[in-house]
Amino acid sequence: MADTLPMVRGKLTPDAPLAPLVWFKSGGSADWLFEPKDADDLAGFLRELDPAVPVMALGLGSNMIVRDGGVPGVVVRLGKAFAQVEQPDIVTMRCGGGASGILVSSKARDAGIAGLEFLRGIPGTVGGFVRMNGGAYGREVSDILLNCDVVLRSGERRTLEAADLRYSYRHSELPDGAIVVSATFRGTPGDPATIGAEMDRIAAEREASQPLRSRTGGSTFKNPDGHKAWALVDAAGCRGLQIGDAQVSEKHCNFLLNLGNATSADIEGLGEEVRRRVKAQSDIELQWEIQRVGEHHG
Numbered sequence: 001m002a003d004t005l006p007m008v009r010g011k012l013t014p015d016a017p018l019a020p021l022v023w024f025k026s027g028g029s030a031d032w033l034f035e036p037k038d039a040d041d042l043a044g045f046l047r048e049l050d051p052a053v054p055v056m057a058l059g060l061g062s063n064m065i066v067r068d069g070g071v072p073g074v075v076v077r078l079g080k081a082f083a084q085v086e087q088p089d090i091v092t093m094r095c096g097g098g099a100s101g102i103l104v105s106s107k108a109r110d111a112g113i114a115g116l117e118f119l120r121g122i123p124g125t126v127g128g129f130v131r132m133n134g135g136a137y138g139r140e141v142s143d144i145l146l147n148c149d150v151v152l153r154s155g156e157r158r159t160l161e162a163a164d165l166r167y168s169y170r171h172s173e174l175p176d177g178a179i180v181v182s183a184t185f186r187g188t189p190g191d192p193a194t195i196g197a198e199m200d201r202i203a204a205e206r207e208a209s210q211p212l213r214s215r216t217g218g219s220t221f222k223n224p225d226g227h228k229a230w231a232l233v234d235a236a237g238c239r240g241l242q243i244g245d246a247q248v249s250e251k252h253c254n255f256l257l258n259l260g261n262a263t264s265a266d267i268e269g270l271g272e273e274v275r276r277r278v279k280a281q282s283d284i285e286l287q288w289e290i291q292r293v294g295e296h297h298g
Helices: 039-048 101-110 117-121 126-132 192-209 229-235 264-282
Strands: 011-017 029-035 055-058 064-066 071-077 085-089 092-096 145-151 157-161 179-186 246-248 256-258 291-293
Touching: 039 145, 039 179, 055 179, 064 264, 085 101, 092 101, 101 117, 101 126, 101 192, 117 192, 126 179, 229 264, 246 264, 256 264
Parallel strands: 029 071, 055 071, 064 291
Antiparallel strands: 011 029, 085 092, 092 179, 145 157, 145 179, 246 256
């Protein structure tokens, strides 16, 4: 395949291990890892790449299980070149797809823009939470997104308005294979000290309730209508449940942990066992919130 890959200005790595790049620290390799130099580099590469080659975007890998058989095709990782945050006017922030929630919320605080504090509580990057309609503490991306710039799988660049994404809970209709290279968020004028205090409250609440110092994948399951996923998992007796080195967190039942040497199959298998037990206990079918990508071994 190397002979057929387009020339790039960024970095192309064959057979690249993905485990170090995701929070769970498990899983296989990508056929190719592409770290584009800029949006033009990405667009040119995708335009010339054989349309049959699958392409997947990877942010901080905070809400993702990479299966043990690895990911076929090309994984695109938006690095520092895509982590810029600018302030076009008094209430908006234009953020690269590789910028983290912590960076965006901190820049908004310094600029006196309120309403973006909740991003402090979302692990991951702009590209990921725009796609997933990421949310925390009663707010979600659909509340603040004006528009986003994407590169389609064809290499075409397009600006999508928030309405084009047809947001619902933890879901958007972003076209398959589209990669978010930047997004513009709108807040309201605020006092930096007040905004900072709210961000500190969010950070403290997360620290108290979530296993942040562990190898985890963030929220495992979506909250079903009228229910909290963690409470359903707890009621089904799954707190602390373990398969191999994969464990349901005792601190927060909607988090799975890699205690050391869990394979992705262990982690995903544990999630499926939790879903089975919750269904048996409460007749509610939990839906995965974590993205599961790549191929199973064998």
